[in-house]
Amino acid sequence: DTGVSQNPRHKITKRGQNVTFRCDPISEHNRLYWYRQTLGQGPEFLTYFQNEAQLEKSRLLSDRFSAERPKGSFSTLEIQRTEQGDSAMYLCASSPVWDSEATNEKLFFGSGTQLSVL
């Protein structure tokens, strides 16, 4: 197992274009998270999957953002009609927590996809 994998590493796009990022979590990790990180800030929560179910979305996630995890394994994050303010590092993390009541959760992060919107 090579850890959480994200593709592409970098994406440069023009404003108004659609982009899609992929995350392959550590196998058998049932929880998957998307975070966004801008320069000089910590990661901000975007959305969370428990297996294939998307259980929570942040208010940061506008209608232009959609995430899927169709078979409970890999996940995609799509941004439609990109804006310059979408430029950021998009981080994916997975976690092996199975117990919904568990409070200790160790997140395993991928290296992220750096999005630049021109």
Place this chain on the structure above:
Amino acid sequence: GEDVEQSLFLSVREGDSSVINCTYTDSSSTYLYWYKQEPGAGLQLLTYIFSNMDMKQDQRLTVLLNKKDKHLSLRIADTQTGDSAIYFCAEKEGGFKTIFGAGTRLFVKA
């Protein structure tokens, strides 16, 4: 609301101890974490502490928790140039969301 605050920069000499401080607001936090991020990489979990503990030691790392003051610190003994990175404090209450601070950039001078 939930908020985690950290000082932005710390500079130390190689071989000295580094102390990175963090304050949090959510008194219901059950676990507190320290993550490390190197340039161009994702975050890596360094250590964590349960809220009913005051201290946790793990090799060169010592975590101190003052729950009354909602203050968390990470001490790195014998700091090396390879420790240069951004260190994030994070808190988690029940449920699923982990809240991160803005990160402290540690510079280690040889």
